[in-house]
Amino acid sequence: MSIRLENVFYIYGKGTKEETCALKKINLTIEKNEFVGIIGHTGSGKSTLLRLLNGLERATEGSVYYNGKNIYDKDFSMKTLRGKVGLVFQYPEHQLFEETVIKDVQFGPANMGMTPLETELFAFQALKDVGIGEELIDVSPFLLSGGQKRRVALAGVLAMKPEVLALDEPVAGLDPEGKENIFALLKRLQKERDLTILFVSHSMEDIAEYADRVIVMNQGEIVLDGEPHKVFRYQKELGQIGLDVPVSAKIANSLREKGFAIPGDCITVDETADAVIRWYQDRKRGAV
Template identity: 55%
Template sequence: MSMILDKVDYKYSPGTAYEKHALREVSLKIEDGQFIGVIGHTGSGKSTLIQHLNGLMKATSGAIYYNGEDIYDKDYDLRKLRQKVGLVFQYPEHQLFETTIFKDVCFGPKNKGLSQKDAELKAFEALRAVGLPENLWYQSPFELSGGQKRRVAIAGVLAMKPEMLILDEPTAGLDPKGRDEILDQVAKMHREWKMTVILVSHSMEDVANYVERLIVMNRGKVMLDGTPREVFAHYKELEEVGLSAPQVTYLMHELRRKGLSVDVNATTLEEAKDSILKTFGAK
């Protein structure tokens, strides 16, 4: 059970003066249950990439297999794929439309063809999973705070019980507290629901803290692919394409240059702290 991308190529407006090569022969294998981060600057192709994963965009050439089936096969039901691969867009709160939060979250499962009762059960589960207080459920979604709205929107996708959840910059525009709440909830769902999670982000610190695998996109290609430690070891190359490593990684490199034997591959605050304490404790 996995998703395989085989030389996926995508061009916007092919054959015209506005042609733009957004994906260049991207080949990837996404294993079940992984927590993956995707980074890349604006225009690197990361948004185009994730829209291919649930069939919203169709590759100009190349193939995508989900659980061994070719999603471009003419008998393949893309609507089924979209239920299995949930995609949360940037600023997802802009998609809310129902009169109550609960009804809005029911929208997805109902489209799936579930009965009213089953749809409500799924909505119930999803709203609980994102940690929205129950006394708010029957209010209008438009009166919530920004962070809460976003959680409702994420619940709207979760309620379809996807096997894979893709989030495009789920923390954009939120304050630190809202950001931590969302990321913690996502990490919890990854653990408890055994869901594959793909997190698109601009924040190196965030991805370093949460993901087990990191894919770096640049100019429509996969530039680096590995654990955060492996990827951030290439911090110089990342900088060349307008990205960076977490602040602590730089710090560790600078300390090493000063002759301290710290772990230069530390990517999180905890790792850095442990390594520095160890180095100084040993002295």
């Protein structure tokens, strides 16, 4: 299972005065089971990129391959693709609409043409996965807390049994506890359900903490792509395109500039703290 984008262009309002190139010559491969973060300032093309993956938007030029098949081929089923690549929009809880939690989660799989038995089974399983207990399944989704609503919305996508989850700012507006819950859930889905996960984020700290790979976008182009420890070495370049490095990386970098023996790949709280502690202990040992 992989997703491949070849020379993809996406142009809004082609032929009008407002013509804008939202994506420029994107070449990208996402392998099965990857956990990929996408960063970029507002309007850099991140959300458009996500929408291409399940065929919600169609590339103006270029091709998108899912498992080696061109999704723009005539005999390719977009409906199946939309079940395989689950797209989770920003603030997905705004799209909850059913009377009860369970009905809302069943809506997706029922629409995909699954049997009532499958629909029910998958909905129950999805709610269990996101940690919504049985006592809540017959409750109106509108009575739940923000964090719970978000998880119900996520369950609605999971119930369609996707292979890929593409999430647009999955933790926006959630408090730290709600945020940790969502990321723990996504990590578990990656490991236990073999899902491939892509998420757009504005938080460099979240990328450093959770992503195995980070794609950096600027003005419709991919400017950096790699393991977060490597990508966050480009502090100056990221600053120039309106982004940043995690606070922990900033501290480690400025200490190194001051001549501290701190390695260049500290990007999380633990990594920076451990490096400083090691420096301190080495120094103490040296003094003795």
